[in-house]
Amino acid sequence: MSSLSTIVIGTGIIGIATAYYLAKNHGQTRITLIDRDQPMAFTSAQSGENYRNWWPHPAMVAFTNRSTDLMEEIARDSGNxxxxxxxGYALATREKNIDELVGQLHDGLGDSAKNMLRYHSHRRSDTYVPFDSPDWEGMPDGVDIIQNQALIRDRFPGYDPEIQTIIQIRRGGDISGQQLGMYMLDYLKSVGVKRVVGEVRNITQQGGYQVKVANSSGSETLVADQVVNAAGPFADKIAKMLGVDLPVYNTFQQKIAFEDRRGAIPRTMPFSIDLDGQKIDWSDEERDMLLEDPDFAWLAGDMPGAIHCRPDGGDAGKWVKLGWAYNETPAKATWEQQLDSNFPDIVLRGATRLNPALKSYYGQLPRNMHHYGGWYTMTEENWPLIGRMGPERSFMNCAMSGFGTMAACAAGELCAATIAETELPDYASDFSLARYDNAQLMTTLRAANKGVL
Structure with a gap:
């Protein structure tokens, strides 16, 4: 297989990781990466750059654990x-009864749950390891469940005092997704992998693949033995060029980042998610105005949970990131960002419920605030699609929803192993199109919450 030539369509982190592991693990270096823009310039540039191994299914737990293993390997090899x-991830709720959440943890962790779940109901807990150090080495795995409000106030002093429960996922944190991509690109360049800037307009088969690419100079046709669809929100468009209908759709999600000049968010705070639904903190006058406008009345009603916040830039940094993936409306992906000018105020006010100190920024977000967004490409069950795509020697690595950065290494490794026809991990079939023939699995997945974070 080492003599086969490959075209990878898409130079987001998923396409780059696929090429990286194809070259590194299998010696296939006759690779051409194609994208209409520079690497990591579109969806990957909008990543929250978080990672965790928290999922309500063992296949996703194994998948993201493997991805974290590979990221740790790169961190060690590159001097971090x-x-x-x-x-970690801190999941906060004002509920004391968390049986449903614990059930999801058991579903994901399986038999290991009894050893990996640690309960803390007393003010002093000898088994609770603080997260004061950001060092990824030496920190515990598993999950800490804290249900003592004095301990919560001590360890999470900025949180809403009404919080009753913290579920802290310990194998989680954040990385620089851009540096992960550049590390891989440096390796690919060293082994002779080529890049072509241009937009794929057509793909035909005739003893291989002919990929027509348009750019500022006109168009050219590239030829390869095999092709990989890693086109992110345009994966369905690329698949249709090969007569394949992928079961995916896109939603546009937004975030903001700003310089926390007032120190509202402690630099040591983990990635924090308010699990509870809420009504946004509007004044009575603002709420009445919203209710009078049919286009905005929804903002005065019940909003979903899962708003999130974290410090950005490390202990010495000053920025914070806020996100709230409440948009569930499918839309056709475009190259232009579909930003809502009201989002910064919406997400800020929503985030103050868990972190009340952020109220000091009402109407006063810094001018250098960054408002950005990207497409979440996903399947109905919110699992990725990795493996054979249909026509002989065509492959896919897509539908990463909001977890592309954290999954990139394992996704790239899995896709590369599929291409090279070598041994695959146990979860390989679950992430391929073959899962749609597994009625029991699909029933389980469709009954689960999708939860995009």
Whole structure:
């Protein structure tokens, strides 16, 4: 297989990781990467850059654990060029009864749950390991469940005092997704992998693949033995060129980042998610105005949970990121960002419920605030599609929803192993199109919450 030539369509982190592991693990270096823009310039540039191994299904737990293993390997080999830390995910709720959440943890962790779930109901807990250090090495795995409000106030002093429960996923944190991609690109360049800037307009088969690419100079046709569809929100468009209908759709999600000049968010705070639904903190006058406008009345009603916040830039940094993936409306992907000018105020006010100190920014977000967004490409069950795509020697690595950065290494490794026809991990079939023939699995997935974070 080492003599086969490959075209990878898409130079987001998923396409780059696919090429990286195809070259690194299998010696296939006759690779051409195609994208209409520079690497990591579109969806990957909008990543929240978080990672975790928290999922309500063992296949996703194994998948993201493997991806974290590979990221740790890169962090060690590169002197932590990717700025990996391990402050975890903190899931906060005002509920004391968390049986449903614990059930999801058991579903994901299986038999290991009894050893990996640690309960803390007392003010002092000898088994609770603080997260004061960002070092990803030496931090515990598993999950800490804290249900003592004094301990919560001590360890999470900025949170809403009404919080009753913290579920802290310990194998989680954040990385620099851009540096992860650049590390891989440096390797690919060293082994002779080529890049072509241009937009794929057509793909035909005739003893291989002919990929027509348009750019500012006109058009050219590239030829390869095999092709990989890693086109992110345009994966369905690329698939249709080969007569394949992928079961995917896109939603546009937004975030903001700003300089926290007032120190509202502690630099040691982990990636924090308010699980509870809410009504946004509008004044009575503002709420009445919203209710009078049919286009905005929804903002005065019940909003979903899962708003999230984290410090950005490490302990010495000053920026914070806020996100709220409440948009569930499918839309056709475009190259232009579909930004809502009201989003910064919406997400800020929503985030103050968990972090009340952020109220000091009402109407006063810094001028250098960055408002950005990207497409979440996903399947109905919110699992990725990795493997054979249909026509002989055509492959896919797509539908990463909001978890592309954290899954990139394992996704690239899996896709590369499929291309090279070598041994595959146990979860390989679950992430391929073959899962749609597994009625039991699909029933389980469709009954689960999709939860995009």
């Amino acid at each position: 060029r990717i700025n990996m830390n391990r402050r």
